[in-house]
Amino acid sequence: MKALNLTIFTWLSVTGGSVFADTPSADEPRKIESIGEVLDEFHNAAASADWATYFDLMSDDAVFIGTDASERWTKPVFRDYAGKTNGWVYTLKKRNINLTPGGDGAWFDEILISRNYGTSRGTGVLIRSESGWKISQYHLTFPIPNELAARITDEIKRYEAEQTP
Numbered sequence: 001m002k003a004l005n006l007t008i009f010t011w012l013s014v015t016g017g018s019v020f021a022d023t024p025s026a027d028e029p030r031k032i033e034s035i036g037e038v039l040d041e042f043h044n045a046a047a048s049a050d051w052a053t054y055f056d057l058m059s060d061d062a063v064f065i066g067t068d069a070s071e072r073w074t075k076p077v078f079r080d081y082a083g084k085t086n087g088w089v090y091t092l093k094k095r096n097i098n099l100t101p102g103g104d105g106a107w108f109d110e111i112l113i114s115r116n117y118g119t120s121r122g123t124g125v126l127i128r129s130e131s132g133w134k135i136s137q138y139h140l141t142f143p144i145p146n147e148l149a150a151r152i153t154d155e156i157k158r159y160e161a162e163q164t165p
Contacts, residue, residue: 046082049085055082060075061075061136105126
């Protein structure tokens with residue numbers, strides 16, 4: 001009996017206590033589709049400098065992490081910055097979306113094409129609120145091909161060394 005109890009305990013620990021731990025919920029495809037629509041609307045609003053829509057898609061405590069190491073902007077600070085621009089255009093090339101086990105949160109990564117910078121990567125987190133999915137964190141990066149990484153990171157190190165008195 002002890003062996004059976006240990007087996008059941010081990011099985012429950014591994015599966016999270018659910019027989020259906022790996023079975024997606026029936027509404028998972030719709031949630032993923034909704035999240036994709038929010039991200040598409042986010043990029044469309046940025047392209048047209050529709051800052052009311054853009055920032056409404058973010059949670060109140062949202063953070064935008066830009067490409068520069070100094071760029072970690074809260075929503076109000078980022079709103080101020082964005083309001084001084086004409087927007088920016090990123091076109092979706094590929095996107096992956098994953099839901100948290102409870103389905104009230106999600107994380108994503110996407111490959112984007114920028115008019116100014118070429119290939120870019122966006123990653124982030126969304127939460128489901130009473131008013132729908134909201135972006136809580138968005139992180140924009142420039143993916144560096146491995147063959148170029150050493151040269152580019154050496155340039156960054158030189159640049160940073162010059163900035164430090």
